Amino acid sequence: MAAASESYRPRVLSAQFVPAREGQVGHTNIAVVGENFVARAVPVVARLGSQPVSRLVLRSDGRGFAGILEQAPNAGDRLFVGYADAELQRTHVVYRSDDPGPRVA
């Protein structure tokens, strides 16, 4: 039972960056897929580079969260995630400006 996949530590598997729709607040939507994001009294917080992720909402199944980047992210910005009462954890997610990004038709 004590497999690593059942760890309670929040873990980030991937992140998706999508430009905000017209009329939507902020510059970019970020959706993070991971595991063990639990709704606690102490909030989950995240930042991409030095920019905080705002309006962060958790999935109830613990498999990630979504939020808004108010400003355009910079290439090379790394995602840090954690609870507000502990050091944020460095993740492998780095924003790349050369990504084609989703092309929505």
Added chain:
Amino acid sequence: MGAADDGEGEWHRAQGSIRERRAADRFLAALTGKAAHSRRRGPSPAARESHEDCGCGGGGGGASEAEHEAAANLHYGYAEAFPDDAELEGERLHELAFEASQDEAALIEAALAEGGLIEAGLIEAGPAEAEREGESDELGFDEAEGDESDPHARQAGEQEHTDDEESEYDESAFDRSVHAEAEYAEAALDEGTYEQLGEAAPLAHHCVELSVFRGLDMTVDGNPTLVTAPTATTPPELSLPAPTSFRTIAGLDSNFATEEEPTANPREFFTFTRGRALLDTGHLRVDPGNAALFQVRLRGLLCHPADAAQPQRLPAGTERLPVVVIVHGNHTALDFAFVDAGGPRRTRTVASSAGPVTQTLIPGRASVRHEVRSYRGYRDLQEHLASLGIVSVSLDTNAANEIGSLIRFRADLVLAMLDHLRSLDTTPGTTFTGRLDLSKVGLVGHSRGGDAVAMAAELNRTRAAGTACGVRAVVTISPTDFTGMLTPGSARLRMSAATTASYLSIYGSHDGDVSGSFGSLRSQGWGFVGTGFRHYDRATTQRAMVFIHGATHNRFNQVWITPAEHAVGSPARRLAESQADNFDDEPAVDPRKPASTAFPLPAANRDARVLSDAAHRTLSREYVGGWLELWLMGRWAQAQRFTGAQANSLGTPVGLQWKLGRSLRTIDNFDDANPALNVEGGAITLPPFVREQLIELTDLPQIPHNDRGLRALPPSGAARVYRSEIPVTARDWSSLNALTFRIAKHFPDVRTPSAIGAAAFPPNFEIALFDGTHRRAVDQTVIAPLNPRTVPPYHRIMGSENLTKVHLQTWQVPLSRFTGPGGVSLSSIVAVEISFDARAGEPINLDTLSAVQL
């Protein structure tokens, strides 16, 4: 982790408990000057020491390189990269939907059988249902199951259960408690300070579900930002931008990120926003009077005293009943399922390791697959309040939880519920017409609900007459403190007499969520989430704080610790399962605790000192219920629970701080920046080794306060006495009967319970009153036995962090100790003098010097 490891871990925990008990015994002996009685046995000291610093924890997990690589490849569209998982996800979704449908059918049947429509109305959870819900019952009531119970029978059963679970420690604590209580009761009677703590005959009670809609802004919070970086000796200062509020339907989409939910087809995704999902599921509805706006559902469990023969009615009479609103905290709330909402589909092309892939985005309409009804988690307390004659509503704030609200939206929901209760009182023909006393309101908040009720009380203060309520009590249980580190003079929540007549803070030593631990966050806004200690420090109204040894965070809410209340397979359910087995609080989610990284949790994570859920209920009734009884019902005898004159029924050790009295006079709170004058305007003489300063964890990481006070270092120089002069107009103390102050000392070593127990306590000091002619002093050898419930610092290690709490505790000295032959005259007190004699490395902290009438 193998069985041998588990056994060793368990042994280690047990020895830690024994060491702590011994330390407590030594502490008590030092306090009372008597040898502590103990019947316990333990391993040899050598055996204990060999495990003193045992790690006994498991290793951490972490994503493998392969997982990282795979994750990096799916920068867009995780279902594409993990097609098998996506399929499983789809299967699982259908499976859960089926399970939910079975539950829903049962709920509908039960609701219809009881004639209640609201619960059933929630199940379909569409806007049409929400509207029908609002129309079906304008007062919003639905019967709750198990409406009546015999509180005596229930309490007796729980007591028996609790007794079974108590350890040797509690047995010893009970011995000490009985001994100390008898001693103190005798002293109290001698001083004539207290009446006996009596029990009123309990009333029958009845509980109903309540659900109505109100026009109310939704508010989303900004992120705190660092204004002033902390230094080695000063805490940080933060700012919290003004929240954003809106009430338009369009705002539900524009104010939240667009989320995606995989479907059974790995190339198709439902899209939604959290605001829109709340509308879909009936937590919001379209305003019937304006289709561009929404209304917010106010839902809760209402419990009231009842007529024994007709439980749906209030007891016969015309008297108005006090009102309490209870607010839960942040917790897993809604698990959504989605169907095609029928809107326009979009396609997108994403990169994948197999080349470009086209995906379809489908506007999704949410329904509730599972909901955790946190508001039902305080029913025991509510029934207790009803038995006292108090009407309470436990408010649902799941909508706030879904949008990640810190404080404001929750506070607005509290005010909206108070408005609804007022309408029940003023609307002719309701059960409560003319029977609710909105001038006697208590607000109780747990976790983020604690911050919320504090803010609600503040907002209430500024409301117009006729809308504002009379808040007599604000009670926070394990509260977050999101405002304590905001820049001074800004929006720090502070419970003043203008806000509420009284404030109570309840906090547990094993609160693993609001732990007061800030680790190495110095560069990231360290101190953002404070605890109930800081709320208490800032309060200026009549107040108390109960630091309960062994209490956790989640166990104050019965739903949160019940696995069946949570969705199968969810992290919250696994967390609840761990709670049900006497584990430490939130071990599973705290990344600092090494043994918390796997499930099931290893035995090393157990802590025998953690109180049972039954004990939490009992203590909640006694302390939360007692405080509300004191301030809403005017039963002053309940004050004894908070001054230490009366122990709790379990003999659970608690650290008490309080500033209470039928009459109060603050001599000095040391909060201003002028050390030359006290609060009353009298001159202060400070010897060079005593100064006013911030008492904060910068001094010692185990100090949970953030408040100015006196700090006394070892004496030096000729001047030895701190003197606070009383102005002429304030010298008549003849109506007062006790001198009170908060005091603590630094412990030179808090690494182990043994080290704490070995440290000298109480600190050496002497306090004197001077009436211009006579001076009479008493020292710690007299004062300590008068305050026998003083507890040692609670030792607790979590991971690599020492979460021991070295906190202030309030002591009292009956003024009669200063009078008598050769003593002072209470009608002409000229000065209070304190002589500190701190040891090197063990400074003494003192705060909130007051004279009171108990």
